[in-house]
Amino acid sequence: MIKVYQSLTVGHRLRRWVFFALVTLSTLAALALLTSVFMTDGISPLEFIMLILYAILFAWICNSFWTATIGCVVCLIRRDHHAISTTLLDNPKGDLPADAKTAVVMPIYNEDPARVFAGLQAIYQSLLETGQHEQFHLFVLSDTRDPDIWVEEEMCWYEFCREFQAEGRVFYRNRPENTSRKSGNIADFCQHWGGRYRYMILLDADSIMAGGTLVEMVRLMERNPKVALIQVPPVPVNKESLFARILQFASSMYGRMYTAGLNFWQLSESNYWGHNAIIRVKAFADHCGLPKLPGREPFGGEILSHDFVEAALLQRAGWEVWLAYDLGGSYEEIPPTLIDYAKRDRRWCQGNLQHGRLVMAHGWGLVSRAHLLMGVMSYLASPLWFLFLVVTGIEAFVQSSTKPVYFFGERLFPVWPVSYAVEMTTVLVVTLAMLFLPKLLALLLLLRDAELRRSYGGLAMASLSVFLESVFSMLLAPVLMLFQTKFVLSILFRRTIGWPAQQRGDHLTGFKEAVLAHGGQTSLGILVGVVAYQHVPAFFWWFTPVLMGLLLAIPLSMFSSSMVLGRGARRLGLFLTPEETHCPKVLDLLKHDLDVATGSADSAAGYDYFTRAIRDPRVNALHLALLPSRIPSKRRRHYLEGLVIQLLEDGIASLAVADKREILSDPDTLLRLHVLAWSHPHLGIFSSGKTPN
């Protein structure tokens, strides 16, 4: 195995020392303060547990705090000599070299085809404007299993090629078996077509990137031959619900600081976030084939969250991975409601916890280990906070039920208990400052830049938005804490949580859905509130911020999903982001393409897409043209024969989704059904294939 670690400069090393020293010293200082309070009458086992939990959690908060603070300084200075973008400063912006072929790759799985292709069209149009589009090919790598979505994707692809005369520039394939999910999908691309391209730019189904940014990414890679991957942080955009708009605002407002801070200490050992990144294909193919981990799921088997591991593998092989935080033109969409956000968390949680096994694996660099550990902590922090609150509650109960003793032995004078209110308040204030100070620092950045200030709706509205966002985050924190705690526990106990697929489009959370998702949390909040109020009233009042979030979880979830409230807030100038104030061209193009796609939704046929693939000669021919040829085994032929008979006798409604996919996967069966559909319309095969209007 190759082990060529990057040669870090003194400046690089110094930055890391400064960052980790700040985190460590702050944690030690806070820990010393808390220990001094506990030390008065000896540290009880409960207090010892509290100290350990506090140390871990405070270090976690400090990490974010110092990242944001350093990032703020970098943004204020407006200069970072070590940023990768600086390597382009003296580079003339000519044409890209002819051999710098780049594949823009979008792996998809049962996504809304209209949105996927509208996004790709916007990116393609934006690329056309750069005049450098000759160097780019777009690939839609479908792992879609839903037969209707599969057929619709094919139609969208064909229309895209025709409308933009993009033949030979935009490609589509549907993988027969979705082995190893997304990472397997990308590996399949590399194995089949990787040799044609020097770079690939990975997109998510909801990613949007400006053409200019894509070109700049290639230029950066050309300029830095030791770099295997450059991540451009995506900014959340386009959603209109109140929940999403608050998150978009927070991400836009504080995100710049955080990413600048991350780049400050990570430098050439940055992380990969799975999309909106450019990758050197050969290096990726040589070093990022993912193995299966020994043992069973959830910690064994396939590596679910592949991005962090791929970055670590590249770094292990001596390649650099950078975060181009100042490039811009990189966007994504976020879940529109709290419940959808939690569903996404559930998916990510298992993958991140799996990294726990990899942190100490042989051969990683220290920063790679830190990335993996931070991934684990982003979900483990919730159960730790939960445990910390439980232990604190028990400790408060124990303290309140202990009667103070003023006279010891034969001493005449009482020994008054020493008050540590000042120390405890200091601990609390420091913790809160660590949490909320970055928000004020973000406002400080606005003071410096008049244009930026205007793009957030002015200082007054931006400040009000920050305040309201802080209140919202405070109420949301205990709800997310309980969600994530539940996810972590369910993964540890190998329990599955049966939740339907996440919806990406804006939609309202209904009362029933909210009660089902948050009923348990609210009940727990009431129970804890009553018990605390009866037995430890002093603790109850300290605990109210947490209880408030839990009690309001149902209405909070419902109201925050409202698009009316989201748009209303926008009209008032609240939670504005620069992308809303001055919509970038590529997002305008996306909106236009989406409107066109929605307006021209071909529902005239009145049939679902599976039926159209059988009946409509054009759709049928397109599907056959894109279907890889496979010679079915004898057993499979019999199985398909059975499905055809089932379809003819019992209609489409009798077929399961997997059966439909089987039919669509076999060219002979599809042709046979097509001819039958036209020669025997009276059979009524497709009577139940109509799309309900």
Place this chain on the structure above:
Amino acid sequence: MSVRPDLSVQADIPLDFSTGISIALRPETGISWGEIAARVMDYWQAVGVSNEDQLTALTRQIMQKLDVMAPAPTKADLTLLAIEEVRRMLDEWLAGLLGLDRQTQSQELAMARVALLSGTVSDWPAVLLGESNPGLIDELRKNMPPAAPETAELAMAAQQIELFTRRWVSRGRRYLRLFRVAMGRLLRFLGMRR
């Protein structure tokens, strides 16, 4: 709306055949030549033939072929054969036009059919009926996007990740083995073991 030109030549030949294809259909009895011709016309319309004369001419061609093909009375499903004949006719014509092999280039042929049905290729039924249109091939090719480029394979082998636990277990085993060997030698040296 389907256009129904006069097909009385064929329509007045009443022939009833039961469907005897390998699939267990519930056959409708009483299929006439007229009904078959109507289905064929429906299919021609579905593939984009809208001109009345062309529709009649193409349907007549199929019906004539069918008349030659189908020895009466037979158990063959004539409507099925008729639709298959339309497809075969189109495929043969397209394969000849574009120089494609029907057996080995079935996907390209299917894409050519898509191009034909896309509605942008001008008056192809006239060419199918014998007229010439030199620009047709280019028009077709323009509407036949390749789904994927030529493959250029790269090897992507699974990397080895040596987990902490595995590493220490294997190290532990190695140390234990060394310890056993050392102990054995020591015991042999001390004469306590042969």
